[in-house]
Amino acid sequence: MKKILDQIRGNKWLQLGLLVGYIALTSLSLILAQRSVAAFLLLLLSFLLLYYTKLPNWSKWAIGLAIMFFILPFSAMQGPAYQEYMDVATLVGIYVSMALGLNIVVGMAGLLDLGFVAFFAVGAYTYGIFATAQANNFMPFGTYPLSGNSFWIFIILGCFVAALFGVLLGIPVLRVKGDYLAIVTLGFGEIIRIVFNNMDQPVNITNGALGLSSIAPPKIFGIELLYSNQIYFVVLFILLFIIFAVRSLEHSKLGRSWKAVRENEIAAQAMGIPLVKTKLMAFAIGASFSGMMGVVFAAKQAFIDPTSFTLLQSINILVMVLLGGMGSVPGVILGAAVVTILNAQVLNELTMWFNSLSTAGIITLPDAMSPVKMQRFFFGALLILFALYRSKGLIPAKNVVYDKRKFLSEKGTKKRLQSVAAPKEDEHDHTGS
Amino acid sequence: MTILEVEKLTKTFGGLTANKEISLQAEANKITAVIGPNGAGKTTFFNMITGVYKPTSGSIKLRGESIGGLKPHAVAKKGISRTFQNIRLFGPITVLENVLVGMHTHLKAGIFGTIFHLPGVDKEERIAEREAYRLLEYVGLEEHYNDEAASLSYGSQRRLEIARALATKPSVLLLDEPAAGMNPKETADLTGLIEKIKQEMDMTIILIEHDMKLVMEISDYIYVLDHGELIAEGLPAQVRHDKKVIEAYLGKGAAEEQEAEG
Numbered sequence: 001m002k003k004i005l006d007q008i009r010g011n012k013w014l015q016l017g018l019l020v021g022y023i024a025l026t027s028l029s030l031i032l033a034q035r036s037v038a039a040f041l042l043l044l045l046s047f048l049l050l051y052y053t054k055l056p057n058w059s060k061w062a063i064g065l066a067i068m069f070f071i072l073p074f075s076a077m078q079g080p081a082y083q084e085y086m087d088v089a090t091l092v093g094i095y096v097s098m099a100l101g102l103n104i105v106v107g108m109a110g111l112l113d114l115g116f117v118a119f120f121a122v123g124a125y126t127y128g129i130f131a132t133a134q135a136n137n138f139m140p141f142g143t144y145p146l147s148g149n150s151f152w153i154f155i156i157l158g159c160f161v162a163a164l165f166g167v168l169l170g171i172p173v174l175r176v177k178g179d180y181l182a183i184v185t186l187g188f189g190e191i192i193r194i195v196f197n198n199m200d201q202p203v204n205i206t207n208g209a210l211g212l213s214s215i216a217p218p219k220i221f222g223i224e225l226l227y228s229n230q231i232y233f234v235v236l237f238i239l240l241f242i243i244f245a246v247r248s249l250e251h252s253k254l255g256r257s258w259k260a261v262r263e264n265e266i267a268a269q270a271m272g273i274p275l276v277k278t279k280l281m282a283f284a285i286g287a288s289f290s291g292m293m294g295v296v297f298a299a300k301q302a303f304i305d306p307t308s309f310t311l312l313q314s315i316n317i318l319v320m321v322l323l324g325g326m327g328s329v330p331g332v333i334l335g336a337a338v339v340t341i342l343n344a345q346v347l348n349e350l351t352m353w354f355n356s357l358s359t360a361g362i363i364t365l366p367d368a369m370s371p372v373k374m375q376r377f378f379f380g381a382l383l384i385l386f387a388l389y390r391s392k393g394l395i396p397a398k399n400v401v402y403d404k405r406k407f408l409s410e411k412g413t414k415k416r417l418q419s420v421a422a423p424k425e426d427e428h429d430h431t432g433s
Numbered sequence: 434m435t436i437l438e439v440e441k442l443t444k445t446f447g448g449l450t451a452n453k454e455i456s457l458q459a460e461a462n463k464i465t466a467v468i469g470p471n472g473a474g475k476t477t478f479f480n481m482i483t484g485v486y487k488p489t490s491g492s493i494k495l496r497g498e499s500i501g502g503l504k505p506h507a508v509a510k511k512g513i514s515r516t517f518q519n520i521r522l523f524g525p526i527t528v529l530e531n532v533l534v535g536m537h538t539h540l541k542a543g544i545f546g547t548i549f550h551l552p553g554v555d556k557e558e559r560i561a562e563r564e565a566y567r568l569l570e571y572v573g574l575e576e577h578y579n580d581e582a583a584s585l586s587y588g589s590q591r592r593l594e595i596a597r598a599l600a601t602k603p604s605v606l607l608l609d610e611p612a613a614g615m616n617p618k619e620t621a622d623l624t625g626l627i628e629k630i631k632q633e634m635d636m637t638i639i640l641i642e643h644d645m646k647l648v649m650e651i652s653d654y655i656y657v658l659d660h661g662e663l664i665a666e667g668l669p670a671q672v673r674h675d676k677k678v679i680e681a682y683l684g685k686g687a688a689e690e691q692e693a694e695g
């Protein structure tokens with residue numbers, strides 16, 4: 001057995017073959033057994049296997065994209081549970097994006113934020129208010145609702161509005177550190193929710209606790225995107241952009257300054273890193289991811305109200321980051337996927353299974369242990385297990401490995417970086433002075 | 434020529450006067466040492482120059498320009514860099530990345546350029562990586578460039594702090610007890626390195642150090658602090674025989690004894 005495993009570990013062609021076989025098998029079983037959540041999950045698991053293969057990066061991406069764009073939608077398409085599966089996949093995409101945003105704030109810059117869902121809410125309301133008749137109440141010009149064609153612009157708007165709120169939150173909040181920061185951000189998250197809950201008077205901007213309904217669905221080339229299988233692709237494109245952005249930032253000047261600030265503020269400043277600006281950038285960029293997905297969420301649900309943006313949601317996103325591995329991009333993606341799927345599918349399935357067992361009279365459960373109540377219990381127990389046995393996360397953060405041949409040999413690098421520091425003394429030969 | 438000129442710098446913490454009217458002049462391309470017993474106020478002095486502490490009173494001038502009260506990152510940008518007595522590396526990231534952080538102010542990459550890999554950004558990174566690697570070669574740590582900074586030995590960590598400080602391309606380099614915790618061989622190597630930096634990089638260096646052999650060997654001029662006050666200054670040969678200095682280090686009795694002998 002060990003021999004076989006060693007062989008698999010060493011041979012990437014064998015890995016490729018096994019992976020393709022696995023994907024074929026799981027997608028086929030999903031096609032044949034449409035109601036089987038297990039088949040769906042096993043197909044999703046292929047992403048994780050793909051991550052651990054030794055294939056070159058470009059081919060990992062090629063296979064991954066093929067699964068996301070073709071294999072997954074196609075295999076799920078064949079039966080009645082299609083929209084359900086696509087809904088879960090869409091949710092996963094939304095939460096992964098948010099978790100990647102929070103990971104910049106908490107994981108990379110080391111700023112504990114317990115009110116992160118506020119930015120998601122800001123994005124959702126930005127679109128919700130203007131894509132319903134709501135905006136007529138206070139806008140002096142224009143007629144509302146805006147059509148679904150505006151959705152695409154609102155993704156970018158949501159991004160910037162949320163970033164702006166990130167900075168607004170940051171300016172007062174960054175005066176405090178550590179535990180206090182967590183408490184202040186928690187307060188901010190609640191304030192945003194309560195403000196949305198109460199901005200129905202004197203001027204009705206958010207429609208208060210009643211929420212906004214009939215939000216215009218996204219529209220492209222005259223087609224309204226009403227179903228999860230359509231929204232899925234919108235989310236997929238944004239998510240891919242976010243992953244690309246995060247990957248670029250991670251090992252850049254900015255990413256390094258986040259880590260420097262996280263590890264030692266005094267040393268970071270001594271290296272010329274402005275503390276406040278660097279932290280604000282983390283807040284703004286993290287928030288912007290959430291803002292974009294907030295817009296998508298509002299369009300997808302067609303209804304939003306303040307109860308979608310509670311403290312529990314913020315904690316949920318934080319759990320994704322912690323479970324996946326703080327500061328680790330693949331880890332956070334996995335963490336967000338696991339938590340979302342657990343909540344949206346596995347625990348529900350488990351509940352239904354227990355329910356059917358008890359109605360069939362096979363087991364009898366006292367009322368206090370009814371399956372619905374057990375759901376949260378299982379989730380909590382799982383978290384405790386992970387915290388105990390994988391405290392650095394499912395995929396702990398790794399450092400980038402540089403290849404010195406690359407930067408030592410590259411053409412055109414003969415040039416030196418310009419010195420912006422004070423000019424060299426030309427009188428240093430003078431003896432004494 | 435004087436590059437850094439400090440005049441009557443004072444810092445009080447509540448009732449404690451950590452620095453009392455300290456004046457110092459650092460000459461270009463020279464090594465100026467600041468010595469004194471523990472708690473004399475040497476690190477506090479560095480912290481005021483680098484903007485970590487705001488001076489209670491007094492002035493700090495770099496090439497005639499006042500830099501007192503500037504934020505630490507602004508001081509770094511002006512061309513003053515430092516190492517720390519209690520090592521402050523970015524532990525979990527790599528040795529090379531630590532030096533790259535030091536290049537911060539010399540990199541132009543903006544947020545959009547970074548995200549969209551605009552031309553120039555990647556190239557700038559390559560150049561920075563190469564320069565960072567060269568600095569590691571300079572301090573003798575190139576073999577460890579992909580290691581976690583925290584995994585280095587104590588002596589190597591101190592050298593990495595020097596490489597990181599050099600990455601900011603300073604005109605004045607402040608070293609706070611760079612030899613602390615080093616064995617005699619490491620200290621000798623370090624002495625050579627500091628000399629080399631002074632000569633090859635035309636560096637103005639201010640050095641806090643307890644190792645008297647090192648100080649006497651490489652310093653051009655020495656300031657002596659005790660209880661927050663400047664008690665002596667002069668060339669190494671002068672300071673070595675200063676009565677007040679011997680007193681501060683060895684106590685009054687010892688000073689008298691030495692006088693009787695000499």
Ligand SMILES: Nc1ncnc2c1ncn2[C@@H]1O[C@H](COP(=O)(O)OP(=O)(O)O)[C@@H](O)[C@H]1O
Nearest residue numbers: 446449451469470471472473474475476477478
């Ligand atoms: N942030 C601070 N708050 C209060 N006291 C301080 C602070 N920093 C230094 N001190 C005090 O100032 C005095 C000088 O300390 P320091 O400059 O670290 O001495 P040295 O580096 O010469 O050993 C000490 O008594 C120390 O306790």
Ligand SMILES: [Mg+2]
Nearest residue numbers: 475476477518
């Ligand atoms: Mg000290």
